[in-house]
Amino acid sequence: MGRIQDKFDELKNINTKALITFVTAGDPTIEATKKIVSEIEQKGADLIELGIPYSDPIAEGPVIQAANIRALKNDIKIKNIMDAVMEMRTQVKVPIVYLLYYNCIFQYGADKFFDDCKNSGVDGVIIPDLPFEEQDEIKDTALKYSIDIISLVSPTSKDRVERIARSARGFLYCVSSLGVTGTRESFDTNFEEFFSIINKSVTIPTALGFGISTPEHIKKLKGYCDGLIVGSAIVRRVGESSTEDEAVAKVGEFVSSLRSAMDE
Amino acid sequence: MATQKKGRYGEFGGQYIPETLMNALLQLENQYEKFKNDKSFIGEFEFYLKEYAGRPSLLYFADRMTKDLGGAKIYLKREDLNHTGSHKINNVIGQALLAKRMGKKRLIAETGAGQHGVATATAATLFNMECEIFMGKEDMERQALNVFRMRLLGAKVRPVLSGTGTLKDATSEAMREWASRIDDTYFAIGSVVGPHPYPMIVRDSQSVIGREVKTQIMEKERRYPDYIIACVGGGSNAMGLFHPFIEDKEVNMIGVEAAGEGVNTVRHAAAIAKGSVGVLHGMKSYFLQDRDGQIDPVYSISAGLDYPGIGPEHAHLYSSGRAQYVPATDNEAVEAFKYLTRVEGIIPAIESAHAVAYAVKLAPTLPKDKIIVVNISGRGDKDVYSIAKYMGEDISSEG
Ligand SMILES: Cc1ncc(COP(=O)(O)O)c(C=O)c1O
Numbered sequence: 136m137g138r139i140q141d142k143f144d145e146l147k148n149i150n151t152k153a154l155i156t157f158v159t160a161g162d163p164t165i166e167a168t169k170k171i172v173s174e175i176e177q178k179g180a181d182l183i184e185l186g187i188p189y190s191d192p193i194a195e196g197p198v199i200q201a202a203n204i205r206a207l208k209n210d211i212k213i214k215n216i217m218d219a220v221m222e223m224r225t226q227v228k229v230p231i232v233y234l235l236y237y238n239c240i241f242q243y244g245a246d247k248f249f250d251d252c253k254n255s256g257v258d259g260v261i262i263p264d265l266p267f268e269e270q271d272e273i274k275d276t277a278l279k280y281s282i283d284i285i286s287l288v289s290p291t292s293k294d295r296v297e298r299i300a301r302s303a304r305g306f307l308y309c310v311s312s313l314g315v316t317g318t319r320e321s322f323d324t325n326f327e328e329f330f331s332i333i334n335k336s337v338t339i340p341t342a343l344g345f346g347i348s349t350p351e352h353i354k355k356l357k358g359y360c361d362g363l364i365v366g367s368a369i370v371r372r373v374g375e376s377s378t379e380d381e382a383v384a385k386v387g388e389f390v391s392s393l394r395s396a397m398d399e
Numbered sequence: 400m401a402t403q404k405k406g407r408y409g410e411f412g413g414q415y416i417p418e419t420l421m422n423a424l425l426q427l428e429n430q431y432e433k434f435k436n437d438k439s440f441i442g443e444f445e446f447y448l449k450e451y452a453g454r455p456s457l458l459y460f461a462d463r464m465t466k467d468l469g470g471a472k473i474y475l476k477r478e479d480l481n482h483t484g485s486h487k488i489n490n491v492i493g494q495a496l497l498a499k500r501m502g503k504k505r506l507i508a509e510t511g512a513g514q515h516g517v518a519t520a521t522a523a524t525l526f527n528m529e530c531e532i533f534m535g536k537e538d539m540e541r542q543a544l545n546v547f548r549m550r551l552l553g554a555k556v557r558p559v560l561s562g563t564g565t566l567k568d569a570t571s572e573a574m575r576e577w578a579s580r581i582d583d584t585y586f587a588i589g590s591v592v593g594p595h596p597y598p599m600i601v602r603d604s605q606s607v608i609g610r611e612v613k614t615q616i617m618e619k620e621r622r623y624p625d626y627i628i629a630c631v632g633g634g635s636n637a638m639g640l641f642h643p644f645i646e647d648k649e650v651n652m653i654g655v656e657a658a659g660e661g662v663n664t665v666r667h668a669a670a671i672a673k674g675s676v677g678v679l680h681g682m683k684s685y686f687l688q689d690r691d692g693q694i695d696p697v698y699s700i701s702a703g704l705d706y707p708g709i710g711p712e713h714a715h716l717y718s719s720g721r722a723q724y725v726p727a728t729d730n731e732a733v734e735a736f737k738y739l740t741r742v743e744g745i746i747p748a749i750e751s752a753h754a755v756a757y758a759v760k761l762a763p764t765l766p767k768d769k770i771i772v773v774n775i776s777g778r779g780d781k782d783v784y785s786i787a788k789y790m791g792e793d794i795s796s797e798g
Pocket of ligand 1: 591
């Protein structure tokens with residue numbers, strides 16, 4: 136089986152949940168990303184989401200938008216990110232998934248894109264602007280190269296959850312609340328209800344994301360699902376650092392604290 | 400056409416949008432399908448177009464311009480005479496009425512030139528709704544007059560600093576805002592862009608332009624025009640003019656894109672001339688972009704045409720060959736702006752001046768029995784400051 140499923144199975148056996156961490160590739164440089172990813176894995180992340188920087192990230196809040204701008208300043212290309220992943224794969228063992236906007240795949244060419252994903256060691260893709268109805272365009276191509284298209288459900292999905300969950304692959308990305316990515320103080324969503332709908336139809340692991348930013352959030356939310364996703368809170372630490380070493384240290388320390396909260 | 404997928408124009412269109420917005424879009428589609436055939440809804444829409452916006456707008460025979468150019472007869476469709484000064488009011492009245500029927504209390508919108516923002520702020524006042532307008536920081540400077548008008552009307556104007564600080568970024572930001580306040584907020588998109596059903600809703604309400612032209616030209620000329628010309632930002636004034644004529648194959652449809660400093664420079668906004676098929680703001684269409692799918696920064700003197708894409712139905716009219724799209728530069732638009740002002744005493748919006756620029760080129764090449772209709776999508780009061788600046792004249796009162 137693929138790395139994603141193996142990882143969730145392994146975590147289940149040791150009775151803990153997946154810590155999923157997001158960083159923007161190339162923020163501020165691709166060399167920094169390699170160091171940060173390696174540090175994140177060592178400090179206990181179970182799955183790494185790599186954001187492919189985009190000029191118009193409509194599902195992103197200010198923190199990740201700023202990271203995209205920092206990365207694009209260096210004219211980073213998807214090909215550079217593919218190469219970096221291939222290089223990282225010599226030591227990084229956890230699953231890696233891309234988060235990217237559909238136009239990037241469309242321009243790169245879906246066949247070449249998923250082929251390159253497979254060759255570099257990318258396990259899945261999250262495409263925030265490609266809802267269930269539009270996935271037909273690339274579903275077969277992704278399948279051909281065994282790359283999981285990770286579907287999202289949100290509190291507004293309601294009657295759509297069943298259809299989405301039933302055909303979802305990898306893990307189901309459950310969006311915590313309305314709006315875009317970014318840290319949140321608290322959540323208004325009724326998670327009991329949200330996950331009771333999801334759990335009726337889902338057969339793969341579930342992970343909750345958007346706004347999760349502290350060890351306290353982790354403790355409070357880990358009971359609902361199989362994994363938790365932390366993005367902006369990590370990216371913010373990268374943005375606040377004045378050197379790459381500082382970014383690595385800050386992110387490493389933060390991920391450790393999240394890991395402890397998860398295993399507690 | 401029978402097997403056409405929902406919300407598609409050929410391969411173009413679709414709903415490339417975050418899952419959080421999907422049910423809201425489906426609900427919008429469902430409600431629109433219900434109301435668009437509802438007699439009381441249509442009656443209300445027509446009432447406000449007539450009594451409030453001042454429709455029908457005139458179809459004016461530009462006698463002096465026709466004589467001066469010495470070729471085809473030129474008619475001007477006077478959308479500049481509408482309340483608030485452009486065609487944008489047609490769309491906004493339609494969507495605000497729909498929003499009200501859907502029980503929404505707050506209108507949000509993106510704006511480039513500020514005309515759509517002003518129209519939305521006006522409709523919000525008329526229908527007693529809250530209103531917030533997203534506008535790129537650079538556009539707020541270029542169109543300070545319209546920013547003030549929106550604020551006078553009681554709308555909040557939120558500056559958008561992200562990306563290039565223009566219409567594209569304002570559109571992204573309005574979508575983000577919609578995703579965070581779906582329940583009470585209606586996103587009134589300003590052109591025939593975005594995910595389905597928006598391009599259809601906006602086209603339907605703007606089609607009043609082309610329907611009126613059909614009636615008016617039949618009265619005056621007893622036949623349809625040979626050419627209909629409109630500027631294209633997202634494409635709503637053009638689609639409004641074109642759509643009723645699509646089946647009338649003898650009518651040539653020409654959209655005029657903003658060529659900025661020229662389509663062979665990097666400073667333009669000509670998505671058809673220089674773009675390629677891609678996906679942005681929920682739709683598959685033509686966009687100016689690089690090979691990784693990054694959207695190019697675009698430029699035009701006209702804030703309303705300063706957008707890297709074009710509506711999906713235009714993409715289809717272009718790729719099927721039914722309509723033609725041509726570029727006009729800043730320079731040509733400014734010359735046309737001055738020309739129409741001097742010859743006909745009509746100051747057009749700088750957006751509309753792009754359409755005039757092409758008509759000025761085309762008319763002399765045609766025989767005198769041909770007929771051209773040019774859509775004057777808006778009036779130019781908002782532009783005089785930046786035109787003066789372009790011409791190197793200082794008209795600021797502090798001076
Ligand atoms: C007067 C006027 N014309 C044209 C446009 C371009 O929009 P569209 O292509 O949707 O008609 C604008 C947009 O702001 C405008 O204000």
